[in-house]
Amino acid sequence: MPDLDRIVRDIADEMRGRTDRGEVASYIPELARVDPGAFGIVVIDRDGAVASGGDSEAPFSIQSISKVFTLTLALGMVGDRLWKRVGREPSGSPFNSVVQLEYERGVPRNPFINAGAIAVTDVILSGHQPREALGEIVRFMQFLAQDTSIAIDEAVAASEQRTGFRNAALASYMKSFGVIDNPVDYTLGVYFHHCAIAMSCRQLAMAGRYLAHSGRHPGTGLSVVPPERARRINAIMLTCGHYDGSGEFAYRVGLPGKSGVGGGILAIAPGRASIAVWSPGLDASGNSHLGRIALETLTKRMGWSIFGV
Known part of the structure; x- marks a missing residue:
C-alpha cells in the first residue's frame, strides 16, 4: 500500500519548486491579488485519515x-x-x-x-x-x-x-x-x-466526502443523496467539471473533478478518497495549472484512476 502521507508531502514539495504556474484570474479584481506562489493539497481517505501539504489551511475563493x-x-x-x-x-x-x-x-x-x-x-x-x-x-x-x-x-x-x-x-x-x-x-x-x-483545502475535501462514499456523509452516517445520484453527479463532474478542458483532465487525471477560477479543484476517487488542491495560476481553459499536474501525479502514484491503473 503506497504511503499516502509521504506522497502528498512530496507532491507539495514538487509543486512549490515549479515555475510554470499559469496566470491568476484577473477579470475578477479581488482574485488578481492572490499570491500565485500558493499551493495546497489535502486528501481524506475512506477511513477518514487526512494527508496534507503546502498551504492546506489557507482559505481561498472556491468559485x-x-x-x-x-x-x-x-x-x-x-x-x-x-x-x-x-x-x-x-x-x-x-x-x-x-x-x-x-x-x-x-x-x-x-x-x-x-x-x-x-x-x-x-x-x-x-x-x-x-x-x-x-x-x-x-x-x-x-x-x-x-x-x-x-x-x-x-x-x-x-x-x-x-x-x-x-x-x-x-x-x-x-x-x-x-x-x-x-x-x-x-x-x-x-x-x-x-x-x-471561501474554504481551505481541508474544508473542501471534507465537504466532498459524500461523493466518495456513495452519497453518505461519513461524519454523521446520514444520507446526503442516494447512491445513484452520487454516481451521476460524479459522472457530470468527470465530463463537464473542467469546461472545455474536461477531456484533458479526464485523460490525465482519470477522476471526477470540479475546478474554480480561484485555483481550486475538488476531485473524487469513488470509494477511496476526497481530494482538494489549490494553486491560483490558471491554464487557458480557466483551470488550475499546477492543481491538475498535482492530481495527475497523485493518481499515478496511488493507482486511483477510475479507468484502472
Missing part, C-alpha cells in the same frame, strides 16, 4: 466548485425535473460562452458552465428570498464540512457583482426564454455570493 453543491441541493429540491432547465452534455466552449446559449435557445449545456449554474441557482431561489437561499447554501456547505466557520468572502462577491457583465447577459438571455423564473438581479446576487464562498 465554480460551489456548483457541485448547488447542483446537489437543486436535485434534492426538484429531482430530475431539473434537467428540463439544463442539459448534461460537455460544452466544448468557454465557461462563459454566449454563442452556445444562443444556438441552444437559452438552455445551458450543463450545470457547471456559468449559464447552467445560474439556472440551477434560480431553482434554489424559487420560493425564497435571496438571503434565505444563500443561507441554505452556506449551511449545507457547513454541514458537509462539519465546520460552521465557512463563510462568504464579501469583498470577492462585491468584486464579481461590479464586473459580472457577461453573467448578467447570460441570465437575461435565459430569462427571455423562460429558463430563469426569478428576477435576474436576485438570481445573479445569489450566484455571485455562493461562488465567493
